[in-house]
Amino acid sequence: MADTPFAAPTVKPANPNFSSGPCAKRPGWTVEALANALTGRSHRAKPAKARIQQAIDLTRELLEVPADYRIGIVPASDTGAVEMFLWSALGARGVDMLAWESFGAGWVTDVQKQLKLDDVRVIEAAYGDLPDLTQVDFNRDVVFTWNGTTSGVRVPNADWIPADRAGLTICDATSAAFAQKLDFAKLDVVTFSWQKALGGEAAHGILILSPRAVERLETFKPDRPLPKIFRMTKGGKLIEGIFKAETINTVSMICIEDAIDAMNWGKDVGGLAVLQARADANFKVLADWVAKTDWVDFLAKNPATRSNTSVCLSIVDPAITALDADGQAAFAKAIVARLDKLGVGYDFGSYKDAPAGLRIWAGSTIEASDLAALTPWLDWAFAEEKAALKVAA
Incomplete structure (x- = not known):
């Protein structure tokens, strides 16, 4: 395809990393941040356990987790954290599964x-919408994502969750933690991974349990075998070591050091409220651009449910929406590829199972100035690709 004569912007984002996971490192990060990592040491050694405990303590402090909630570092990222609890604790009562994007749908599967549980209700919505939360029965366990990473649709708050519920609320908060207000009093299980809002390294998950969740683990014995990495009790009691730096399996001390660095940065900039405000300010840059741009719109239909981290956008220009699904997907990918080649922006295409479009990470580690620099390039790339499409036709 020959390039068309539109004038390209002159200013590129200083940091072109807009992936929704692993996400951009905190501003100013260099590999020197990992200089004190206890590489080559056993994770069971006293100094290593102290660093692991520091990561747990910083999580409690920065995320404002209640003192009586347990926090553990577990295998296999957010997925591992969610799976550990689902396999260990579901089946004690009926369960309501909420799904409005691919990860929530994965938990349904x-x-x-x-697990093949007998009493399962699925409450779902299409990409761009939130399910009817009034349908949820809190006498049952409830499994949901706080922020739909692949749809850009989030629950606006926890007002829909009663304080006196009988069932447990199990919340996959992986692209919400540190950027959106989590009401822990309404949440019994919270999971996330460092590579999202903290821009940390991958492979490890965080599992946070309320006292009610611990009680379930200690009183319910599932009638299925549990792999070693899922077992959180022994002799009917919680294995407390999992939540006191005695991890189930070997952790990466480089990942631990990186998480500590990211959380210390979060404290230094002002704590949780500032991290949330940074994400809100980043989202506003994109929202202001969408408001004045006729070729793009939010995938999330309701402004109250739009994510301030994984911002999902649809290409709504009539010439593009007239294409079939494959054509629309190819057009969106062409925009991403064009800006990738120029070093303007990386990895901001929509998720593979989501509707065609763009997905731009706007979490706390992103600078608003970089998003402001990105948007003119998006307009330019759209114009270039649309012109090329006409030439090809």
Whole structure:
């Protein structure tokens, strides 16, 4: 395809990393931040356990987790953290599964097809919408994502969750933690991974349990075998070591050091409220651009449910929406590829199972100035690709 004669912007984002996971490192990060990592040491050694405990303590402090909630570092990222609790604790009562994007749908598949529980209700919505939360029965366990990473749709708050519920609320908060207000009093299980809002390294998950969640683990014995990495009790009691730096398996001390660095940065900039405000300010840059741009719109239909981290956008220009699904996907990918080649922005295409479009990470580690620099390039790339499409036709 020959380039068309539109004038390209002159200013590129200083940091072109807009991936929704792993996400951009905190501003100013260099590999020297990992200089004190206890590489080559056993994670069971006293100094290493102290660093692991520091990561847990910083999580409690920065995320404002209640003192009586347990925090553990577990295998296999957010997925591992969610799976540990689903396999260990579901089946004590009926369960309501909420799904409005691919990860929530994945938990539905696990519970229905792998755990094969008998009493499962699925409350779902299409990409861009939130399910009817009034349908949820809190006498049952409830599994949901706080922020739909692949749809850009989030729950606006926890007002829909009663304080006196009988069931447990199990919340996958992986692209919400540190950027959106989590009401822990309404949440019994919270999971996330460092590579999202903290821009940390991958492979490890965080599992946060309320006293009610611990009680479930200690009183319910599932009638299925549990792999070693899922076992959180022994002799009917919680294995407290998991939540006191005695991890189930070997952790990366480089990942631990990186998480500590990211959370110390979060404290230095002002704590949780400032991290949330940074994400809100980043989202506003994109929202202001969308408001004045006729070729793009939010995938999330309701402004109250739009994510301030994984911002999902649809290309709504009539010439593009007239294409079939494959054509629309190819057009969106062409925009991403064009800006990738120029070093303007990386990895901001929509998720593979989501509707065609763009997904731009706007979490706390992103600078608003970089998003402001990105948007003119998006307009330019759209114009270039649309012109090329006409030439090809």
